[in-house]
Amino acid sequence: MSMRQAREHLFKILFESDSNSVLPINIIYDYINRDENIIKKEYMDFIVKYSEEISANIDEIDKTIDINMRGWDINRIGVVDRVLLRISTYEILYDIIPQNISINEVVELAKIYGEEKSYEFINGVLANIIKFKKSN
Numbered sequence: 001m002s003m004r005q006a007r008e009h010l011f012k013i014l015f016e017s018d019s020n021s022v023l024p025i026n027i028i029y030d031y032i033n034r035d036e037n038i039i040k041k042e043y044m045d046f047i048v049k050y051s052e053e054i055s056a057n058i059d060e061i062d063k064t065i066d067i068n069m070r071g072w073d074i075n076r077i078g079v080v081d082r083v084l085l086r087i088s089t090y091e092i093l094y095d096i097i098p099q100n101i102s103i104n105e106v107v108e109l110a111k112i113y114g115e116e117k118s119y120e121f122i123n124g125v126l127a128n129i130i131k132f133k134k135s136n
Contacts, residue, residue, distance in 0.1 A: 006043035009031075010046070010051065028051065065082075065086070065129070084118075107119045
């Protein structure tokens with residue numbers, strides 16, 4: 001499993017969590033119970049850490065997204081877009097990985113799981129977030 005696959009599992013877990021109003025850690029346990037080999041142990045720490053950190057900082061992450069969507073509200077966009085924006089915004093705000101890598105990863109996931117133009121929307125919002133972060 002590559003980091004891209006681990007990130008895809010993270011996306012699926014956060015998507016299910018958001019869709020069903022269930023804590024991500026419960027979804028992770030469900031994944032493990034379904035098939036303990038579905039997520040390699042080496043990536044489990046990454047998935048657990050990210051899901052916990054995003055959940056713990058959701059208010060700041062969502063506020064940052066809202067400010068930079070211009071005319072949209074975080075609760076009015078699709079779950080796919082919302083979850084992908086949360087993952088990358090978390091990475092950008094807390095300098096987890098280089099911004100261009102974060103954006104590229106979520107844009108690629110948006111091309112797979114999002115609507116036809118989701119990746120363009122996500123790319124634009126994340127570009128605004130980077131500008132916002134630099135100015136503050």
